[in-house]
Amino acid sequence: MSFSGVVIFKKLTLIVILLVELGSVFVVVDSAQFRESRFTSGRDEVFWSLTDANKTKTCILLSGVFEIEIPYYTDYFMKSIAVIRIPRIASVTGFCDTNENPNLESLSFEWSPDPRQPEVKHSVTLTFKRYSHLKEPSFLEPYYALTTIHGRIQTNEVDFHDPFDPEHIYNLTASDVGAILSAPEKLSFVCKSIQVIKFNDGRNSFAMSEVHAEAFHDKIALGDGKDFGPKSFCAKDGVEVLLMVFTYVIILALFGLAVYYVVDKRRKRAYVYL
Incomplete structure (x- = not known):
């Protein structure tokens, strides 16, 4: 050579x-x-859906792994991190688009992390917005996006180990997050990678992986694996x-x-x- x-x-x-x-x-x-190792592909994904009050359509379809990470101090002034994952057993509520709010949909989760303390509850709310009347630029097709994330996390013995403030409640909000999860209307959003969203306080985070989502879905979900629309990666x-x-x-x-x-x-x- x-x-x-x-x-x-x-x-x-x-x-x-x-x-x-x-x-x-x-x-x-x-x-x-x-901690990427926690997001094990194909094992921990959970599927949720929300059907409108008239049972005419399943407006939100969502599957994946979703976590909130909260840094905190222990009793010994040591730094630690609480990782709270939305569990399969979480109750699901929310609302579909209506005549009053045709471009908004919301999906809320609530669960108790410790059976010994049923009064202690976590909640997470995801709000989706449809952008269907775009003036500029006019060539863009209607799309939907995840716009805000609200979380309410109560300190407890399961998620927080020896916390300095055992009664603290974290009220978390992340706004303007549409660039993270968005897709054209009638298509579903797919992302295998880990995506991290900082809450407005700049300290706490929301992460998701193995995500498959669709908002403003207009059919009843049959649970046959074909409910989601064509994929947008x-x-x-x-x-x-x-x-x-x-x-x-x-x-x-x-x-x-x-x-x-x-x-x-x-x-x-x-x-x-x-």
Whole structure:
């Protein structure tokens, strides 16, 4: 292999190393914020739905893994993190779009984290908005988006270990989060990646993974796995796929160069022998 070939080979090797390091940084960041290992694909997903009062349509379909992460201080002034996941047993309420509110839908969850303290309850509310009368730009089709997240978390012995303030209540709000979960009307939103949303206080977070959602759904859900509309994938999934493909292409290119180097070296030895 010529000198220039060796230089190219070394540069490509450096690029692959940097890509691997970059990928590990992303994993570390996700793990530090929401412990990616908890989001095990295909195991912990929960499906919820909301049907209107007249039983004519299932307006919201939602499945995935959803958690709230709250940093707090223990009795010993040590930093800790409470991770509260919306459980399968959570009761579901809410409202579908009506004549009075044709472009709003809401899905609320409530559950008790400790059977010994039924008076202690957590709640999370997701509000979706439909943007169906867009003036500018006019070429955009109607779409829906998750606009706000409200959470009410009570300190308890299950989620918080030796908390400094055992009676504290966290009232959390995240507003203007539509860029995280949105899709054209009649399509469902799909995102396998972990998405993290900061609450307005800047300290606490809401995370979701393995999400499949559809708001303003206009049919009764049959539970046959075909209730969701055609899929609209999130941008983060696309970026991760592109990064993976690019990495594989670089690895294959390096492998090709290595094979060429070995073959070329053997051919030169054969010429010297002759």
